[in-house]
Amino acid sequence: MIYVDADACPVKAEVEAVATRLKVRVAMVSNGGLRPSPNPLVEMVYVPEGPDAADIWIAERARPGDVVITGDIPLAARAVEAGAKVLKPNGEALTGANVREALAMRDLMADLRAADPFRQGGGRPFGKADRARFRDALDRALRAAAKEG
Structure with a gap:
């Protein structure tokens, strides 16, 4: 099963x-x-409606053999802990080896934004190469999850 945190997901x-x-x-x-x-x-x-309702729904169901697609790092951490494979929309896999670091970076960036309210987000646009990288990563994650599930 694939669970997609779909509200702001660019790769539906x-x-x-x-x-x-x-x-x-x-x-x-x-x-x-x-x-x-x-x-x-x-x-x-x-x-x-409500904060984190979709995240909670997904986290309560994600298991080994599942793949979760999310940019939400706390949800990713819960899904990894439950044994699911997790991909960010850019194709980056979040695993037990890197999800804690991603949580720490998220917290650091939140602190930096709070300290400088004029700081704007501003990554590059999401393009064809990002979509292709995501498709390849999803294919690999599903094949790996099928072996575990």
């Missing part, structure tokens, strides 16, 4: 394409506002 179409090719079920979890997919492998899960 890529997840659906890879899942369809490999015949893997997907749960697109959001607070609403996402158009339902006609794909029978894709389940739209709408959780109540």
Whole structure:
């Protein structure tokens, strides 16, 4: 199963394409506002409004053999702890070896933003190469998860 933290996920179409090719079920979890997919492998899960409702729903269900797609580092840490494979939308895998470091970096960046309210985010745009890298990473993660699940 693939769980997608879908509200701000830029790779929903890529997840659906890879899942369809490999015949893997997907749960697109959001607070609403996402158009339902006609794909029978894709389940739209709408959780109540509120902080972290989608994250909590996913974290309670993620298990070994599952893949979680999220940019939310605390959710990633919970999913890794539960034994799931975790990918960020850029294709970076979060594992037991690097998720704590990612949490520490997240906290540091939050502190820096709080100290300088004029500091703007400003990464580069998400492009075709990022999408291709994500598709390849998802394919690898699903194959590895299938061996564990």
